[in-house]
Amino acid sequence: MHLKGHRRSPHVLLAQHAHLPEKLEKLPMNVSEAISTRRAIKWYDADHKMPEDTFRELMEHAILSPTAFNIQNWRFLRVRDPEQRKAIRAVAWGQAQVTDASELLVLCFDTKAWSREPESYWRNAPKEVQDFLVPAIAQYYEGKPQVERDEGMRSCGLAGMAIMLMAKELGYDSCPMDGFDYEAVAEIVKLPPDYEIAFMIAIGKGTKAAWPKPGQLPLDDVVVEDRFEV
Amino acid sequence: MHLKGHRRSPHVLLAQHAHLPEKLEKLPMNVSEAISTRRAIKWYDADHKMPEDTFRELMEHAILSPTAFNIQNWRFLRVRDPEQRKAIRAVAWGQAQVTDASELLVLCFDTKAWSREPESYWRNAPKEVQDFLVPAIAQYYEGKPQVERDEGMRSCGLAGMAIMLMAKELGYDSCPMDGFDYEAVAEIVKLPPDYEIAFMIAIGKGTKAAWPKPGQLPLDDVVVEDRFEV
Numbered sequence: 154m155h156l157k158g159h160r161r162s163p164h165v166l167l168a169q170h171a172h173l174p175e176k177l178e179k180l181p182m183n184v185s186e187a188i189s190t191r192r193a194i195k196w197y198d199a200d201h202k203m204p205e206d207t208f209r210e211l212m213e214h215a216i217l218s219p220t221a222f223n224i225q226n227w228r229f230l231r232v233r234d235p236e237q238r239k240a241i242r243a244v245a246w247g248q249a250q251v252t253d254a255s256e257l258l259v260l261c262f263d264t265k266a267w268s269r270e271p272e273s274y275w276r277n278a279p280k281e282v283q284d285f286l287v288p289a290i291a292q293y294y295e296g297k298p299q300v301e302r303d304e305g306m307r308s309c310g311l312a313g314m315a316i317m318l319m320a321k322e323l324g325y326d327s328c329p330m331d332g333f334d335y336e337a338v339a340e341i342v343k344l345p346p347d348y349e350i351a352f353m354i355a356i357g358k359g360t361k362a363a364w365p366k367p368g369q370l371p372l373d374d375v376v377v378e379d380r381f382e383v
Numbered sequence: 384m385h386l387k388g389h390r391r392s393p394h395v396l397l398a399q400h401a402h403l404p405e406k407l408e409k410l411p412m413n414v415s416e417a418i419s420t421r422r423a424i425k426w427y428d429a430d431h432k433m434p435e436d437t438f439r440e441l442m443e444h445a446i447l448s449p450t451a452f453n454i455q456n457w458r459f460l461r462v463r464d465p466e467q468r469k470a471i472r473a474v475a476w477g478q479a480q481v482t483d484a485s486e487l488l489v490l491c492f493d494t495k496a497w498s499r500e501p502e503s504y505w506r507n508a509p510k511e512v513q514d515f516l517v518p519a520i521a522q523y524y525e526g527k528p529q530v531e532r533d534e535g536m537r538s539c540g541l542a543g544m545a546i547m548l549m550a551k552e553l554g555y556d557s558c559p560m561d562g563f564d565y566e567a568v569a570e571i572v573k574l575p576p577d578y579e580i581a582f583m584i585a586i587g588k589g590t591k592a593a594w595p596k597p598g599q600l601p602l603d604d605v606v607v608e609d610r611f612e613v
Contacts (some may be wrong), residue, residue, distance in 0.1 A: 182413060183412060185552055189444070217419060223598065225599070228606075230608045231608050232609055278597040279594070283431070302533070306537050310538065314540070315544055315548070318414045330524075331537070340611075351537060369507040
């Protein structure tokens, strides 16, 4: 993006690293560093506003996340209205990040995205690709509400991680949340009938570090080779 | 394509590596660049083996992905056995990446992870945090199979994006997949009773670029402010 192809001298690099861990906007950040330093941050500077350009850049990257059949089933509800924030906080165990973070995103999905002009998702593809893929979409989802729902949760998970890592690069912390009353939030945001909420992400300037990782499983406990029973 | 946009001198590259001692042979890659250049790649160099250290680094980053209540409900099945690969390809519309990619991960989740010694997920936290959080885990999931399932799809989505972006930094392409027969793959990998499959990711050295993005929705179609109906 705007940082691509930067050619900094080691001297400049050192100077930039001297600013760590207080990342400024436009500092390049490696994927590995973003992954390693991202933590769920609960406390935010309530006075900080995210510049509109930064928000747009964040979201322009979010929508590069993959979706099955390119159905782009995510819908990102950006909650700015302080009254809405308060109402959501009241049904989210009172968690401070809901009102204090610069941005609050409710990641939703349209369970019927696959059926809404699916040909438009492939409009720029070669005709033979369109002819093969577009009819396959309905075959995959039609009459399968659990498959529709799984797809939404997956798509929002994928996009959510892109958002949180991109936020790190842009100098922001984040907190993924599913500790709230889904039905109450749906009512507050007037969620349309075919939509579901996947989770929320608060994004802002963190004011307090996360506690140390509380109890990680070793890699060998979660990676299995070839099959589960040998 | 993993080298795209890389125009730094070897000297600067060395200097950067000097600041990132844990890094192996990988090129530094910004989050924004990884997100922008990641595409679902279908064709792979079948002869390329991912070095074991690289695989481990990839997965060590994957497990830094957040999970609700830190339940770490993902399980990553790494399919190496060529016969297993062939069997899976046969129930995955014959897609070449299943057998040809260097790595094939089946992202699974344990729907009952929340109930398996949940205190261990918070063992390093202060006692008052443990006392508050650990009992909340069962309250959140007990008797709610859809919530358990949603959590797994979300967790695997989040981890899957970390894997695909980290793969880019490590010089690899990837392909997220849910075009396969879930029940058949479950049988092939001997999925335990409480486990579910979220999706698969093929990872390898791409040999053919993706087609241009086939039909993206504009940002304003997927970002909504404050509430859905105004």
